[in-house]
Amino acid sequence: xxxxxxxxFTCWQEDTAETNSKTWRYRLEEPRTGEQHGFTDLxxxxxxxxxxxxxxxxxxxxxxxxxx
Numbered sequence: 001x002x003x004x005x006x007x008x009f010t011c012w013q014e015d016t017a018e019t020n021s022k023t024w025r026y027r028l029e030e031p032r033t034g035e036q037h038g039f040t041d042l043x044x045x046x047x048x049x050x051x052x053x054x055x056x057x058x059x060x061x062x063x064x065x066x067x068x
């Protein structure tokens with residue numbers, strides 16, 4: 001059985017008035033649930049993805065599956 005998760009990844013730049021510069025913003029959306037997760041740097045995005053994949057591994061180890 002194949003297990004997978006799908007995320008829509010969006011990134012954009014916002015103007016930062018205080019420093020007169022642009023800041024990158026990131027969002028992951030789970031299309032199946034519509035749940036959105038916002039981030040201010042790529043390290044946060046990667047940490048979230050690693051945690052999500054670890055949860056899948058743990059769920060499969062406990063006999064629970066998150067197949068879509």
